[in-house]
Amino acid sequence: MALRTGPGSPGPGAAARLVVVGTACVLLAACSPPAPPQVPAPAPSTESAGPTTVEPTADPWADVSDFVPGLVTWDSALPEQSVEGDPVEISLGEGEDPVGSFRRTNVGLSFEASDLADERWEPGTSSLTPLIAALNQPSLRFGGNAVDRRVWWTSSDESAPDWAEFTIGPDDLDRIARFAEATDASVTLVLPLGHFDPERAADMAAHAERALGDRLVAVAFGNEPNGFHHQSQLDLALRDEGWDAEAWVGEAEDYGQAVHDRVPELAVDGPGAYDAPWWRAFGEAEIENKVALSQHWYPLWSCPDRSGETEERAEPEVENLTSQWLHERAETVFGQGKDTADNYDLPLWIEETGPTSCPGTNDSSRTHAQTLWTADFVMIGAAVGAQRMNHHSSLAACRGGAPMSMVCGMGAVPNESPRVIAQSNYLALLMLSQVGTGELVEISSSDPEVRAYAVAGEGYTDIVLVDTGEPGTDRAMDLSVDADRLHGISTLTAESLEATNEGRLRLLSEADAVPDSLPRGSVTLLRFSDE
Structure with a gap:
């Protein structure tokens, strides 16, 4: 594997030549590593923050070690791997020029609005607090199908209607505000639209703004309104067959006016949809304080047990998660969302995503392949220009709960146990929470199975390599480096793509702890100093 700086490489170290020869990385220009960056804690804002140099500290990681299976901080080398076949060339300063930046909010979680009623959001009462805090100023979003179908908001203790399964009130928003403060998270909130009631939604928005303040970056009107009547999911229908983007705009503008009357400065994102006509409809809608176009996408949408159109490449299978297609x-798809957002001078947010929209457990659930997909997906979104990305999750029980969730509860019912644990895909977010913020820069890989990304920070460049090959085969990456320039390394591995909740994450360590080998089927973070 050869890694070289070239034309367009960032930072004062651009003249240095980094070479990986036959998968051995050698630094030919020595210089001193930078001091570890300090960790500022800026208040979240509705403005799109530009690149900064925010770095994680090791403190939160110690707090989560009991709740993250596979989290390790060893200093010893990984087992040696057999090294065969042609080397892979990674060239910095070559390839396509990304348009995006890596922000703290590119690491985030989405939850059902019904989860707001869960008492485990109270800071310090469950392991949920350290799990979210360890993600280093993440994005949080509350919405999902529940917000329009099962959640009732009241600030005056009204009786809930028969259709409501969860009642949310000001106390729940106060609790999530304390949680956001404790974990240094920013929040977006979906207001219920399924049962049309602009004044009730505006009341919820007013209480959310009072509770969360600047940590509430935006509200949205309804979750996936393009699914309020969709032929493939009539069981979720909330409107009749005449429902379309134009009808939604009419209702959203009524909501926008009601919210603006109560909270004049509150920002709005939307449409929270997975169809382009709805993105354009939001862009053209007369809604005050629009701050972002929000896109949803679950790429493995073809469910074997559903009738209608199918696509073999989009079924929830391990081999599809890591496919080049x-x-x-x-x-x-993200590029289409970004182009639409650009047309309306709005940033792009991926407010809800996950590997598959198919219900229940399947062959891809909680696998290492899903972990690799998560890391690659986040970096693709950042490279394309998405400024927030939230992976849909749930506080449901681990046994029988949402199989694609980043976290799950150890109790059989909500609030039964304070113990919330991480799933395999959480390891990908924890790994990427170590990446410094900055502009993504040109980098290329000679092997399509090794996806390469580079983030230019202030005084260093972080290189993220996502190798989607089968672990234990013939392309392990033997690594030897000059520690004067390689400042740190982190690796995420497993024994196979099918391994379930068996990932091993080695957190960012100094260069003298570089492992002897890096197997295929891994995510690697290499931090090079520029001086």
Whole structure:
């Protein structure tokens, strides 16, 4: 594997030549590593923050070690791997020029609005607090199908209607505000639209703004309104067959006016939909304080047990999660969202996503392949220009709960146990929470199975390599480096793509702890100093 700086490489170290020869990385220009960056804690804002140099500290990681299976901080080398076949060339300063930046909010979680009623959001009462805090100023979003179908908001203790399964009130928003403060998270909130009631939604928005303050970056009107009447999911229907983007705009503008009357400065994102006509409808809608176009996408949408159109490449299978087709498809779909957002001078937010929209457990659930997909997906979104990305999750029980969730509860019912634990895909977010913020820069890989990304920070460059090959085969990456320039390394591995909740994450360590080998089927973070 050869890694070289070239034309367009960032930072004062651009003249240095980094070479990985036959998968051995050698630094030919020595210089001193930078001091570890300090960790500022800026208040979240509705403005799109530009690149900064925010770095994680090791403190939160110690707090989560009991709740994250596979989290390790060893200093010893990984087992040696057999190294065969042609080397892979990674060239910094070559390839396509990304348009995006890596922000803290590119690491985030989405939850059902019904989860707001869960008492485990109270800071310090469950392991949920350290799990979210360890993600280093993440994005949080509350919405999902529940917000329009099962959640009732009241600030005056009214009796809930028969259709409501969860009642949310000011105390719940106060609790999530304390949680956001304790974990240094920013929040977006979906207001219920399924049962049309603009004044009730405006009341919820007013209480949310009072509780969360600047940590509430935006509200949205309804979750996936394009699914309020969709032929493939009539069981979720909330409107009749005449429902379309134009009808939604009429209702959203009524909501926008009601919210603006109560909370004049509150920002709005939307449409929270997975169809382009609805994105354009939001862009053209007369709604005050629009701050972002929000896109949803679950790429493995073809469910074997559903009738209608199918696509073999989009079924929830391990081999599909790591396929080159899915990688390229993500670049295309996110690019379409970014182009639409640009047309309306709005940033792009991926407010809800996950590997598959198919219900229940399947062959891809909680696998290492899903972990690799998560890391690649986040970096694709950042490279395309998405400024927030939230992976849909749930506080439901681990046994029988949402199989794609980043976290799950150990109790059989909500609030039964304070113990919330991480799933395999959480390890990908924890790994990426170590990446410094900054502009993504040109980098290329000679092997499509090794996806390469580079983030230019202030005084360093972080390189993220996502190798989607089968672990234990013939392309382990033997690594030897000059520690004067390689400042740190982190690796995420497993024994196979099918391994379930068996990932091993080695957190960012100094260069003298570089492992002897890096197997295929891994995510690697290499931090190079520029001085």
